[in-house]
Amino acid sequence: MTGPDTTPGTLPDESADPDTPEGRGGAAAVIPAASPGTARGGLDRRRVLGAAIEFIDQQGLDALTMRRLGAHLGVEAMALYRYVPGRENLLDGVVESVIDELYGDPDVHLAASHGWQDYLQRLAHGVRRIALAHPEVFPLVATRPPAAPWVRPPLRSLRWVESFLDALIGSGFTQESAVAAYRAYSSFLLGHLLLEVSQKGVKISPEDQPDGVPEAAASTDLSEYPTVVRLEPLLSLDESAAEFEEALENLLERLEVVLREGRTPRRGDPRD
Amino acid sequence: MTGPDTTPGTLPDESADPDTPEGRGGAAAVIPAASPGTARGGLDRRRVLGAAIEFIDQQGLDALTMRRLGAHLGVEAMALYRYVPGRENLLDGVVESVIDELYGDPDVHLAASHGWQDYLQRLAHGVRRIALAHPEVFPLVATRPPAAPWVRPPLRSLRWVESFLDALIGSGFTQESAVAAYRAYSSFLLGHLLLEVSQKGVKISPEDQPDGVPEAAASTDLSEYPTVVRLEPLLSLDESAAEFEEALENLLERLEVVLREGRTPRRGDPRD
DNA sequence: GCCCCTCGATTTACGTTGTAAACGAGACGC
DNA sequence: GCGTCTCGTTTACAACGTAAATCGAGGGGC
Numbered sequence: 001m002t003g004p005d006t007t008p009g010t011l012p013d014e015s016a017d018p019d020t021p022e023g024r025g026g027a028a029a030v031i032p033a034a035s036p037g038t039a040r041g042g043l044d045r046r047r048v049l050g051a052a053i054e055f056i057d058q059q060g061l062d063a064l065t066m067r068r069l070g071a072h073l074g075v076e077a078m079a080l081y082r083y084v085p086g087r088e089n090l091l092d093g094v095v096e097s098v099i100d101e102l103y104g105d106p107d108v109h110l111a112a113s114h115g116w117q118d119y120l121q122r123l124a125h126g127v128r129r130i131a132l133a134h135p136e137v138f139p140l141v142a143t144r145p146p147a148a149p150w151v152r153p154p155l156r157s158l159r160w161v162e163s164f165l166d167a168l169i170g171s172g173f174t175q176e177s178a179v180a181a182y183r184a185y186s187s188f189l190l191g192h193l194l195l196e197v198s199q200k201g202v203k204i205s206p207e208d209q210p211d212g213v214p215e216a217a218a219s220t221d222l223s224e225y226p227t228v229v230r231l232e233p234l235l236s237l238d239e240s241a242a243e244f245e246e247a248l249e250n251l252l253e254r255l256e257v258v259l260r261e262g263r264t265p266r267r268g269d270p271r272d
Numbered sequence: 273m274t275g276p277d278t279t280p281g282t283l284p285d286e287s288a289d290p291d292t293p294e295g296r297g298g299a300a301a302v303i304p305a306a307s308p309g310t311a312r313g314g315l316d317r318r319r320v321l322g323a324a325i326e327f328i329d330q331q332g333l334d335a336l337t338m339r340r341l342g343a344h345l346g347v348e349a350m351a352l353y354r355y356v357p358g359r360e361n362l363l364d365g366v367v368e369s370v371i372d373e374l375y376g377d378p379d380v381h382l383a384a385s386h387g388w389q390d391y392l393q394r395l396a397h398g399v400r401r402i403a404l405a406h407p408e409v410f411p412l413v414a415t416r417p418p419a420a421p422w423v424r425p426p427l428r429s430l431r432w433v434e435s436f437l438d439a440l441i442g443s444g445f446t447q448e449s450a451v452a453a454y455r456a457y458s459s460f461l462l463g464h465l466l467l468e469v470s471q472k473g474v475k476i477s478p479e480d481q482p483d484g485v486p487e488a489a490a491s492t493d494l495s496e497y498p499t500v501v502r503l504e505p506l507l508s509l510d511e512s513a514a515e516f517e518e519a520l521e522n523l524l525e526r527l528e529v530v531l532r533e534g535r536t537p538r539r540g541d542p543r544d
Numbered sequence: 545g546c547c548c549c550t551c552g553a554t555t556t557a558c559g560t561t562g563t564a565a566a567c568g569a570g571a572c573g574c
Numbered sequence: 575g576c577g578t579c580t581c582g583t584t585t586a587c588a589a590c591g592t593a594a595a596t597c598g599a600g601g602g603g604c
Contacts (some may be wrong), residue, residue, distance in 0.1 A: 001471045029408075043581080043582085064561080065560080065561065066561080066562060066563080067560085067561075067562090075582070075583095076582070076583055076584085077561095077562085077563090077565080078564095078582075078583070078584085079581075079582050079583075081562095081563070082565095082580090082581065082582080086562075086563075087561095087562065087563090088518075102333045108441060111475075112470045139415040141415070142414070142466060143470065144417060144468070145410040145470060145473055145474050146470065146471070146474055147474075147492075148474070148507055149471050149474045149475055149508060149510075150500075150504070150507035152467055152471065153466075153467070153470065158481075158492070158494075158496075158497050158500060159335050159496075161497070161500055162496075162497040162498075162500050163502060164498050165500065165518060166499050169499070175502075175503055175506060178503075179503055179506045179507055179509075180279065180511075180515070181382045183467075183511075184514055184515070184519065185465075185466060187460075187467045187515075187519070188459075188463060189463070190462070190463040190466060190467055191458075191459035191460060191461070191463020191464070191466070192463070192465070193460040194414060194415070194462060195425070195458060195459045195462055197426055198415065198417060198418065198424075199418070199421050199422075200318070201417055201420045201422055201423065201459075202375075202418055202419075204398070205283035214507075220419075220430070223430070224431075225430050225433070225434040225435075227432050227434050227437045227438050227441070228422075228430060228433055228437065230447075231437060231447055231450075231451055232422070234447060234448060235422035235433075235451055235454075236421060236422055238421075238452075239452075239455075240510070243452070243455055243456070243459075245307070247456065247459070250526060252524075291583080315552080315553090337589080337590065337591080338591060338592080339589080339590075339591090347553070347554095348553065348554055348555085349590095349591085349592085350553075350555085350592075350593095351552075351553050351554075352552070352592095353591095353592070354552065354553080356553090358591075358592075358593065359590095359592090
């Protein structure tokens with residue numbers, strides 16, 4: 001095949017993104033979950049889900065089949081069915097497990113003990129860390145149908161919804177504005193992170209081509225899109241971290257206004 | 273008259289959602305594409321893609337198989353391979369076709385002839401109309417890996433990227449701020465619309481249960497989440513249209529500031 | 545008339561998938 | 575010893591995506 005030299009070399013990147021997997025301490029770590037042959041004996045649901053996450057991270061979502069996951073665990077496919085009712089449920093479990101990593105992140109708190117802004121900031125970065133740690137899993141987190149209409153991705157767990165609402169209401173938000181904030185926050189996270197991981201994915205995935213002549217590539221005719229061509233350097237810049245920060249900042253400011261005005265954020269017009 | 277108004281702060285009529293499929297004229301219509309048995313003879317790529325979209329809209333993405341799509345067109349599965357190289361490419365084509373509906377929407381313009389805010393408003397509502405018209409397809413639009421890293425969902429077409437950048441630069445944005453706006457706009461649309469369609473989906477999909485005893489439902493124990501329980505009526509409210517409008521409004525205001533200050537939006541305060 | 549060629553759809557076939565069902569093989573209380 | 579329970583394997587099957595061979599119907603060229 002191609003040069004397997006792919007040491008996940010820590011590129012100098014830019015000014016150290018604190019949410020990047022290598023850029024931090026131990027948070028957002030995967031469940032150990034046993035390497036292929038290791039730690040045989042003693043399968044259980046958590047180990048199956050952990051192996052599934054590991055597998056998806058390594059081989060991509062499409063590569064995950066019951067048979068291959070079984071092999072990855074050193075076991076026949078049917079053995080998995082003792083711990084997982086089926087493939088769909090396995091994927092649900094994967095999503096849940098990944099989100100549950102939040103719970104073990106020491107930088108994310110369940111309560112707003114240092115103010116709601118600190119709470120939201122930490123939570124956002126925690127979710128971002130997870131998204132970046134599992135870029136192949138995140139689209140699943142984003143698109144799997146939620147259990148209830150008001151359990152929204154990417155924060156798809158009752159516990160976090162409860163925590164979120166309590167944090168804001170406890171900080172002076174009205175019930176209405178807390179719910180509105182929950183919605184705005186969810187869509188902010190979802191949009192930013194899905195975009196970020198999908199763009200990360202495209203940087204790597206498209207058939208590695210050690211093309212002898214990178215110029216005059218076979219890509220579509222760009223002559224009709226002069227602006228795109230001209231701005232390509234700008235467009236290709238990866239400013240995800242800064243954009244995330246800025247949008248989060250902006251959202252917090254919006255919420256601050258809502259909180260100060262002590263009413264629901266919607267309907268900015270009909271001032272009392 | 274239905275919709276976008278350049279002056280931010282003027283919400284459109286809020287009674288009826290103008291982007292809902294029934295709520296408007298002919299925009300965002302599907303390619304006719306022949307009902308199951310009808311219009312035999314004369315298959316071609318467009319008809320295949322149109323049928324695929326129709327099929328997904330009706331039966332859901334998971335139900336789409338080459339064999340079933342063939343049957344839907346009154347033809348054997350293998351016949352499709354004359355017009356489509358394979359299933360993956362079919363899905364790519366579906367995404368492209370759906371986005372191309374924008375191009376036929378009379379309310380969406382390629383150029384910012386009535387100002388950039390009007391342009392962005394119309395474009396946003398056009399995309400939203402498409403998302404609502406094809407809720408089962410939109411997750412595909414959101415998650416399929418883009419061709420290039422800077423062709424972002426949901427506006428995944430070079431033509432629209434070009435149009436977007438031209439519109440903003442032609443309205444006085446710097447190149448940097450136009451690109452930044454493109455990113456912010458993409459993530460806004462993606463987050464909001466993906467959330468909206470996924471929530472729409474959950475309202476219908478979960479196995480219709482003519483449950484004899486709707487009380488004491490089998491759903492998980494909610495007693496640990498009192499706030500969620502208490503706010504459930506609020507959480508279940510569907511305010512998507514208003515939220516979309518408000519977030520769009522807010523984005524436009526942010527961009528207006530950027531434009532007036534004549535510099536790039538990021539790094540407003542370099543202090544941490 | 546006939547022959548042959550191309551086009552569009554079908555038939556057949558194969559490997560892979562998810563999963564139902566039957567089947568061992570230890571480990572344990574008695 | 576014996577059931578019985580737990581956990582993994584074997585076997586089996588329908589449905590999937592798709593490669594390859596096949597077939598029928600026009601449509602020139604002569």
